[in-house]
Amino acid sequence: MRTLSAAYNRAREDIGNFSERELFISGLFLYWAEGTKCYDTSTALANTDPVMLRFFVSWLLFLGVPKQKIRARLHLYKDMDEQQELQYWSKQLGLPVTSFRRSYIK
Known part of the structure; x- marks a missing residue:
């Protein structure tokens, strides 16, 4: 890394x-x-x-x-921790968790 x-x-x-x-x-x-x-x-x-x-x-x-109009959606596998992923991507993208739509779980 x-x-x-x-x-x-x-x-x-x-x-x-x-x-x-x-x-x-x-x-x-x-x-x-x-x-x-x-x-x-x-x-x-x-x-x-x-x-x-x-x-x-x-x-x-x-x-x-x-910024308040930007939305994101996570595509996750069922073994992933959705809350942990939301926190990670929220921090990475500088978007509040409320900007994320319901995750898609495979």
């Missing part, structure tokens, strides 16, 4: 801060690659990478989506 963390830190140093244009384009490409395209009134992204999902939340905020 330290190697991955070191790689993220190195990339952050090499790349620096995104301009607004770069942030906008990066979010578009992320949505194009990972987003759902079946809803007319909502936007969704499915992934398990906390860094990617944090970026997506940041991108939505950048676009002017109010």
Whole structure:
């Protein structure tokens, strides 16, 4: 895990801060690659990478989506602790637990 963390830190140093244009384009490409395209009134992204999902939340905020309108849903296996996962993802994404819809349990 330290190697991955070191790689993220190195990339952050090499790349620096995104301009607004770069942030906008990066979010578009992320949505194009990972987003759902079946809803007319909502936007969704499915992934398990906390860094990617944090970026997506940041991108939505950048676009002017109010934080209180952002919703998330966890897809969990039946042997996972739902409350523990909710706490983890709430912290990772910077969203209150109340922003999470009912979890989908496989």
